Amino acid sequence: MQIFDSVQKKKVPFEPIRPGQATIYVCGPTVYDDAHLGHARSALSFDLLSRTLQALGYEVTLAKNFTDIDDKIIKKIRETGKSLKEITDYYIARYLEEMGALGVRRADIEPKATESLDAIQAMVERLLERGCAYRVDSGDIYFDTCKDTHYGEISHMLGDEEEARSRLCELKTGEKKHPRDFALWKACAGEEDVCFDTELGSGRPGWHIECSAMIEKHFRGNGEYTIDIHGGGADLLFPHHENEAAQTRCATGHEIAKYWMHNGFVQIDGEKMSKSLGNSFFLKDALAIYPGELLRYYLIGVHYRNDFNFNEVDLKAAKKRLDKLYRLKKRLTPGKAGEADAAFVTALKEAMADDLNTSKALAIVDEMVSEANEALDANPKDKVLKRTVLGNIAFVDELLGFGSSDAYAWFQHGVSDAERARIEALIEERNEAKKARDFARADAIRDELSTMGIALMDTPEGTKWEKL
Structure with missing residues (x-):
């Protein structure tokens, strides 16, 4: 498996800490609003990474957190009058439901900040003990970035890290010792603030910690x-x-991660998705x-x-491209999946093992669809062929996460409940007309449905x- 490490800025072989095991942590959403396409892009990227590593034989443990205490959440509390738990539980449920609709598998570990205060307190105390953090008059606790000789x-982002660090560490800025210092713990700021009582004082954790x-x-x-x-x-x-690193x-005296991976931004018609630009596209x-x-x-x-x-x-x-796979699947319905073609499986794995080369993987799927249709045209009753092709589609679903829908239901999307009821009533009427050998009426119903698309x-x- 080759992955692109953001720190080394190149593709490198994935060599896990423990042979045969892979541990992944993905920064999840701050749960104060609905998920947008940026959340979906990140979730899908690391869902694919997890699926690929599993397909390659690794035992994968994936964690994705929920930030459930934050300035934005506190602002939402003030705006709505709802409790922290009401707001965060609602948006976590919405996030999980929408990611499920995208076929994103649940993480093995889904920690929340408010349920991790013991660990947060322990780490902040350790930083204070080691002189890497300091408390200011307000009660806030900051991390001293100048105590980390590897910061940057x-x-x-700091260019020449050593020179930049030296320059920044000479600056003073308000309560903070240095401009890059960041809050580890925010002291309670008043009655309207959301606070937790810990040995660090009444307050709440900073985001990075x-x-x-x-x-x-x-x-x-x-x-x-x-x-x-x-x-x-x-x-x-x-x-x-x-800051995490x-x-x-x-x-702790050790690095948080051996490799770092980052997905790109989402743009809408060429403009970076940002709420400040007013073009955030909710999922x-x-x-x-x-x-x-x-x-x-x-x-x-x-x-x-x-x-993107x-x-x-x-x-x-x-x-239209995905429709081709489902038209192939429709040709094979009903049928049972057999063993996928070994060469096809190998080709897909190799594409995804190349730093998740989805473009190549999708091209391989397209080629499989085309070749399968040609083979079925030549041998329409070949049961072994049909089972193999269905096995191929099942492997596509396992690795890439699409292809599992009912082939006929796929082409019915967009039909309202009222339209569906009308269509199925007409089909039933047509079936009764055929039984009564009233073929003129049966044909008329088919024509009526045809005008409905x-x-x-x-x-x-x-x-x-199906809907045309």
Whole structure:
């Protein structure tokens, strides 16, 4: 397995801490609002990584956190009058439901910041004891970035790290000793604040400390690293991941992760998705129009490290491409999947083992669909062939996460409940007319459905239909 390490800025062989095992931690959402396409992109990227490592024989442990205490959440509490738990439970449930619609598998570990205060307190105390953190008059506790001689080496955002560190460490800024210092613990700021009583005082954790503490709580490394891979969106590389690495290094004496992986941004028609720009595309809006499986297929079509330009023209083109797989599957329905073709499985694994080369993987799937159709045209009754092709599609679903839907139901998406009831009533009426040998009426009903954009297929299992 080759992965692109964001720190080394190149593809490197994946060599886990423990042979045959892979530990991954992905920064999850801050749960104060609905998930957007950026959340979906990150979730899909690391879902694919987990699936690929499992397909290659690794025992994978994936963790994804929920930040359930934050300034944005406190603002939501003040705006809505709801409790912290009401707000965060609601948005966590929404997030999990929407990611499930995309075929994103649940993480093995899903820690929350509010349930990790013991670990957070322990790490902050350790940093204070080692002189790497300091308390200011307000009661806030800051990490002293100048105590980490390797600060800046994760993101390379400081240019010449040694010179930049020297320059920054000479500056003073307000309560903080240095401009890059960041809050580990925020003291309670008044009655309207959300506070937790700990030995650090009444307050709440800073954002960066949460992930470091949760990783140390749930994983045990080898003395040099805690986990194999730390992942997240490219926007988290600095300062979030830089700060995580620094505080973990100073608190534990080892690195938080052996490898760092980051997915690209999502743009809408070429503009970076950002709420400040007013063009944030909520996932719920996309799911209201398109099947989650289609959105997954579309979003993984661009390599995870590249920025993604979301537009409906490309989305519709993706649907036509995915439709071809489902038309093949429809040719094989009903049927049972057999063993997938070994060469096909190997080719897909090799593509994904190359730093999740989804473009190549999807091209391999396209080629399989084309060749399968040609083979079925030549040998339409070949049962072994049919089982093998269904096995291929099942492996596609296992590795890439699409292809599992009912072939006929796939072509019925977008039909309302009222329309569906009308269509099925007409099909039943047509069946009764055929039984009564009233073929004129049966043909008239078929014509009526055709004007509604509905095509009928009479099969041994009954009459099937699809929306054209």
